[in-house]
Amino acid sequence: MVTIADVARHAGVSPSTVSYVLSGKRAISAATRERVEASIKALGYHPHAGARALASSRANVVALVLPLRTDMHVPILLQIAMAIVTAARGHDHDVLLLTNDEGVEGLHRVARSALVDAVIVMDVELHDPRVPVLRELGLPSVLIGFPADSAGLTCVDLDFAAAAGMCVDHLADLGHTAVALIGPPAGVLERGTGFARRTVAGFEEAAARRGLRAVVRSCEPLHEAVQTTVKELFAEHPEITGLVVHNEPALPPLLQALRGLETAVPRDVSVVAVGPQELAAQVTPTPTMVSIPAEEMGRRAVELLMDKLNGREAPNATLIPPNLTPGHSTAPPPARS
Amino acid sequence: MVTIADVARHAGVSPSTVSYVLSGKRAISAATRERVEASIKALGYHPHAGARALASSRANVVALVLPLRTDMHVPILLQIAMAIVTAARGHDHDVLLLTNDEGVEGLHRVARSALVDAVIVMDVELHDPRVPVLRELGLPSVLIGFPADSAGLTCVDLDFAAAAGMCVDHLADLGHTAVALIGPPAGVLERGTGFARRTVAGFEEAAARRGLRAVVRSCEPLHEAVQTTVKELFAEHPEITGLVVHNEPALPPLLQALRGLETAVPRDVSVVAVGPQELAAQVTPTPTMVSIPAEEMGRRAVELLMDKLNGREAPNATLIPPNLTPGHSTAPPPARS
DNA sequence: TCAGCCCATCGAAGCGCTTCGATGCTCCGG
DNA sequence: CCGGAGCATCGAAGCGCTTCGATGGGCTGA
Numbered sequence: 001m002v003t004i005a006d007v008a009r010h011a012g013v014s015p016s017t018v019s020y021v022l023s024g025k026r027a028i029s030a031a032t033r034e035r036v037e038a039s040i041k042a043l044g045y046h047p048h049a050g051a052r053a054l055a056s057s058r059a060n061v062v063a064l065v066l067p068l069r070t071d072m073h074v075p076i077l078l079q080i081a082m083a084i085v086t087a088a089r090g091h092d093h094d095v096l097l098l099t100n101d102e103g104v105e106g107l108h109r110v111a112r113s114a115l116v117d118a119v120i121v122m123d124v125e126l127h128d129p130r131v132p133v134l135r136e137l138g139l140p141s142v143l144i145g146f147p148a149d150s151a152g153l154t155c156v157d158l159d160f161a162a163a164a165g166m167c168v169d170h171l172a173d174l175g176h177t178a179v180a181l182i183g184p185p186a187g188v189l190e191r192g193t194g195f196a197r198r199t200v201a202g203f204e205e206a207a208a209r210r211g212l213r214a215v216v217r218s219c220e221p222l223h224e225a226v227q228t229t230v231k232e233l234f235a236e237h238p239e240i241t242g243l244v245v246h247n248e249p250a251l252p253p254l255l256q257a258l259r260g261l262e263t264a265v266p267r268d269v270s271v272v273a274v275g276p277q278e279l280a281a282q283v284t285p286t287p288t289m290v291s292i293p294a295e296e297m298g299r300r301a302v303e304l305l306m307d308k309l310n311g312r313e314a315p316n317a318t319l320i321p322p323n324l325t326p327g328h329s330t331a332p333p334p335a336r337s
Numbered sequence: 338m339v340t341i342a343d344v345a346r347h348a349g350v351s352p353s354t355v356s357y358v359l360s361g362k363r364a365i366s367a368a369t370r371e372r373v374e375a376s377i378k379a380l381g382y383h384p385h386a387g388a389r390a391l392a393s394s395r396a397n398v399v400a401l402v403l404p405l406r407t408d409m410h411v412p413i414l415l416q417i418a419m420a421i422v423t424a425a426r427g428h429d430h431d432v433l434l435l436t437n438d439e440g441v442e443g444l445h446r447v448a449r450s451a452l453v454d455a456v457i458v459m460d461v462e463l464h465d466p467r468v469p470v471l472r473e474l475g476l477p478s479v480l481i482g483f484p485a486d487s488a489g490l491t492c493v494d495l496d497f498a499a500a501a502g503m504c505v506d507h508l509a510d511l512g513h514t515a516v517a518l519i520g521p522p523a524g525v526l527e528r529g530t531g532f533a534r535r536t537v538a539g540f541e542e543a544a545a546r547r548g549l550r551a552v553v554r555s556c557e558p559l560h561e562a563v564q565t566t567v568k569e570l571f572a573e574h575p576e577i578t579g580l581v582v583h584n585e586p587a588l589p590p591l592l593q594a595l596r597g598l599e600t601a602v603p604r605d606v607s608v609v610a611v612g613p614q615e616l617a618a619q620v621t622p623t624p625t626m627v628s629i630p631a632e633e634m635g636r637r638a639v640e641l642l643m644d645k646l647n648g649r650e651a652p653n654a655t656l657i658p659p660n661l662t663p664g665h666s667t668a669p670p671p672a673r674s
Numbered sequence: 675t676c677a678g679c680c681c682a683t684c685g686a687a688g689c690g691c692t693t694c695g696a697t698g699c700t701c702c703g704g
Numbered sequence: 705c706c707g708g709a710g711c712a713t714c715g716a717a718g719c720g721c722t723t724c725g726a727t728g729g730g731c732t733g734a
Contacts, residue, residue: 001451001720002449003719003720003721004720004721004722005720005721013683013684014683014684014685015684015685015720015721015722016683016684016685016686016721016722016723016724017682017683017684019721019722019723020682020683020722020723023722025722025723026681026682026683026723027681027682028682028683029681029682029683032682032683044449046445046446046449046450047450047720047721048391048450048451048719048720048721049387049390049396049447049450049451049452050386050387050388050389050390050391050396050451050719050720050721051387051391051689051719051720051721051722052387052720052721052722053386053387053390053689053721054385054387054388054391054688054689054690054691054719054720054721054722055688055689055720055721055722055723056689056721056722056723057689057722059386059387061433061452064434066415066419068419074411074412074415075411075412077415078403078411078414078415081434082403082405082436085434085435085436086436086438086439089439089443094433094434094435094447094452095433095434096398096431096432096433096434097401097418097422097431097432097433097434098422098431099419099422099423101423102423102426106426108383109383110431112381112383113383113384113385113386114338114385114386114387114690115386115398115431221619222618222619223589223593223619223620223621224621249619252560252589252590253589256560256593281559282558282559282560282586283560284560284561338690340689340690340691341690341691341692342690342691350713350714351713351714351715352690352691352692352714352715353691353692353693353694353713353714353715353716354712354713354714356691356692356693357692357693357712357713360692362692362693363693363711363712363713364711364712365712365713366711366712366713369712369713384690384691385689385690385691387689387690387691388689388690388691388692388719389690389691389692390691390719391689391690391691391692391718391719391720391721392690392691392692392693392718392719393691393692393693393719394692394719451720
């Protein structure tokens with residue numbers, strides 16, 4: 001193994017000088033710096049992570065806690081995770097993957113053993129058992145999602161209320177007067193996932209504001225369930241001409257079901273989806289959608305974490321503004337018959 | 338921070354004794370061990386990971402390299418990753434998440450800096466640029482998937498050839514005489530992903546062995562593409578009565594398309610799928626399928642890695658035998674008209 | 675011309691742990 | 705009753721790095 005002493009010898013300086021070249025914590029003359037950097041390259045030196053962590057009490061590793069069973073759409077989860085890794089690397093940090101099946105104990109362990117010096121928690125529930133542990137550990141942390149009580153925590157999420165509102169506004173602007181929200185399965189709401197509730201709230205608030213009739217439905221992502229839901233919805237509320245879908249896996253079967261009902265999209269009914277951008281490529285017509293900015297969520301989470309690690313203040317709540325991309329699934333409602 | 342010296346003082350022993358209690362590398366009397374363990378619990382001691390890594394030159398961390406763009410079905414990827422984390426924890430190791438966008442350089446970095454002492458690489462391609470790096474680093478490593486040249490490497494994967502063969506056998510046993518394989522998009526094959534090729538090979542080999550007429554088709558997972566593919570397939574080969582589908586996202590639209598063609602499953606055509614077990618719950622009829630054992634793949638990979646870390650010999654290739662679960666999508670072919 | 679300062683660099687201590695040889699027991703056989 | 709074997713434990717060195725105070729040389733300004 002190549003050590004800092006080897007580099008120092010090779011460059012004709014002391015080990016501490018090499019260390020200062022690496023960290024930039026003291027001024028080093030350009031000549032010396034270049035010589036040292038050349039030696040580092042020549043020898044292929046990489047500082048020993050453990051030694052560095054021991055001496056500096058900074059591991060330069062952040063823990064990423066993934067849920068074992070997830071409410072979120074899995075591909076999004078992974079996209080966010082990847083974005084987090086990439087962003088963390090940009091700040092010279094690595095990412096340690098933790099699952100919830102080791103329980104909250106795992107958080108304790110990695111924190112107390114100084115394996116990591118910060119934590120990102122994904123897919124936070126309203127009453128998440130990890131939240132009190134985070135408070136207690138006193139490590140810098142960022143949550144993706146909002147728990148019921150977010151006092152003193154740093155949370156990041158898409159502004160789902162605004163996203164739903166944006167969908168409603170889009171439909172209202174087109175002239176629709178009665179709309180429905182097709183949300184995630186009932187279980188997700190019951191388990192207390194914040195984003196689902198915020199979508200519903202935003203939907204209802206916007207509908208009220210715009211004077212629209214509004215209906216909310218949960219929906220399992222199974223083909224049959226979708227079909228039934230849609231059929232019932234139009235039977236009970238024939239006046240509905242606009243659908244907001246916040247349920248990724250249900251979108252393809254939903255469009256399929258509409259086709260089956262001889263309901264043309266967007267001629268007879270308009271559909272706006274909230275979900276990952278890739279979904280747009282998988283269905284026809286290309287849906288008008290508010291996309292979930294996985295990359296930005298990951299990046300923002302890391303930036304906030306780095307702020308906290310560097311002693312800067314971080315805002316308590318970061319709501320990422322939604323972005324609606326027009327597609328071919330929305331149009332003005334059919335003329336009154 | 339609580340150190341080993343604090344524990345030693347509390348228990349009235351020397352630090353080395355505490356260390357030996359923890360590692361079990363020397364005999365310690367039962368009385369002393371209990372006293373030390375009590376002190377550890379009382380003080381809430383967790384060994385400092387960096388210090389431990391420095392002194393023992395063992396980080397007890399394995400790197401998990403995920404691809405950025407993936408050929409595999411994303412939920413499976415994540416399932417395997419989670420299984421790896423869980424299994425690694427069972428062997429007192431943690432998992433560091435690496436993406437490929439840092440490139441092969443990231444592997445070098447974590448290895449040379451002793452951040453990790455072993456590597457698991459997922460979604461290996463036939464000519465994977467990471468493979469030569471693994472050889473060069475000399476770290477214990479396990480690949481999930483097979484590269485073109487796997488000499489000297491330890492690889493784990495589902496036995497896709499056997500899986501495809503099992504599907505063919507199932508159809509042949511039911512009396513089918515002409516079958517087709519609906520594989521992944523052409524791009525996946527071209528990029529040289531081993532599992533796709535092995536499926537094709539296994540399919541053709543088994544069909545030949547059983548004297549079946551066999552056709553192979555690639556298919557994009559878009560609704561329209563699936564529909565076209567199916568239509569063309571039956572137009573060109575009306576004799577086909579059995580389908581093997583190795584393309585997760587295409588399965589739901591495929592069943593849908595068959596329904597559209599007034600082709601009843603399994604009355605007119607039988608369908609066997611290769612994919613994750615959860616898929617079965619999302620479509621009707623419940624498909625007969627060979628499931629991809631994500632949990633087992635992750636676990637086996639870790640076990641092999643631990644063997645190598647502990648100086649034991651690990652087999653070069655581990656092919657996990659497939660498992661066919663009968664469903665309601667296969668039946669004998671319709672009587673000849 | 676020299677005190678005083680700052681810049682660049684060095685040396686050494688110490689981070690918390692593991693590990694190896696040394697040490698003091700106890701217990702056995704002769 | 706004593707030498708030697710073996711068990712349980714201790715002490716100290718050292719892993720590779722960071723960091724703090726110290727040092728020395730080149731300037732500046734009076």
